[in-house]
Amino acid sequence: MARSDNLTGALLMMASMAAFTLNDTCMKALAGEIPLFQLLFLRGVLTTIFIGIAAWRMGVLRARISRRDWGLIGLRMIAEIGAAYFFLTALFNMPLANVTAILQALPLTITLTAALLFRESIGWRRMSAILIGFVGVMLIVRPGAEDFTIYSFYTLAAVACVTLRDLSTRRLSRETPSMFVTFITSISIMAFFGLAGIGDDWAPMDTRALVLTFGAAIMIIGGYLFSIMVMRVGEISFIAPFRYTGLIWALGLGWLVFGDWPATITLIGASIVVGSGLFMLYREAKIGRKTHHSHVPRPR
Known part of the structure; x- marks a missing residue:
């Protein structure tokens, strides 16, 4: 694997996290004012229009998609809808940084699931890092604690959905355009939540x-596109830990916009999770350097 592919993937991952967190901030700012399904439908309309125009100009709407890839796109759509519902429901009821801290388990779940499904060998050191990272997640969620909220489990459900989404994207063939997948994803979000909101009273919007x-629509466009591109460039175990940059954005925006700051135990748990991801990044870089010098197939 060329080193430039891994670097490109890391940059795309950081851009994706920034875009998604800015989208989260815009959406959370409307919590309690506008119903969730209404927001998701309206955001979906805007993103579908913008992405549809871009996809048309790029000529990807005429792309020939294999039956296998249509199946993966369908699976990805279901995962995306679930992720949107569970994550935003949690976000509307929890501080931004707390929700984002739980999401830092994604590099761990993606790496572990990729190893289980795709038989990627990750070694005992990275497996230990994953287990330690999950201890950090439990410190953040803290079931049974006085300040525990059921919405922490909604965030964990969102983690499962995003893991499925990203691994489905990873299996898409390179011939399937990323913008086409983004367009289909946006349509699915708009249609699902538009139908789900039928019969509910809509709130007026100033x-x-x-x-x-x-x-939020502009940011989610960037988030969608970057998240698709990132899973198709470089090695998943190298790129995934760069999701931790989303926590930096969430801490800053949560404090500046909403005046929220996580409890010490939450920060400790988040640090453990991020530290586990960084260790996996270090191990991957170390293995990569050995491969560069030895010119032999790299163990993972």
């Missing part, structure tokens, strides 16, 4: 709400 919804 200028502030419209601007925030528009901003």
Whole structure:
């Protein structure tokens, strides 16, 4: 694997995390004012229009998609819908940084699931890092604690959905355009939550709400596209730990916009999870250097 592919994947991952966290901030700012299904539908309309125009101009709407890839796209759509519902429900009821801290388990779940499903060998050191990382997740969630909330489990459900989404994306053939997958994803979000919201009363939206919804749509476009591109460049075990940069954005925006700061135990748990991801990154880089000098197939 060329080193430039891994670097490109890392940069795309960081851009994806920034875009998604800014989208989360815009959406959370509307919590309690606008119903969730209404927000997801309106954001879906905007993103579908923008992405549809871009996809048309790029000529990807005429792309020939294999039956295998259509199956993976369908699986990805289901995972994306589940991730949107579980994550935003949790976000509307928990501090931004707390929700994002739990999401830092994604590099661990993706690496572990890839090893189980795709038989990628990860070695005992990285397996130990994954187990330690899950201890950190438990410190964040803290079932039974006085300040425990059921919405922590909603975030864990979102983690499972995103893991499925990313691994499905990883299996897509390179001939399937990323923008086409992004467009189909956006349509599925819009259609599902539009139908789910039928019969509910819609809340009126002032200028502030419209601007925030528009901003969320712009950010989610970037997040969708980067998240698709990143899973198709470089090695998954190398790129996944760069998700931790989302926590930096969440801490800063949560404090600046909402005045929230996580409890010490939450920060300790998040640090353990991030540290586990960074250790896996270190191990991958070390193995890569050995491979570069020895010119032999690399163990993982």
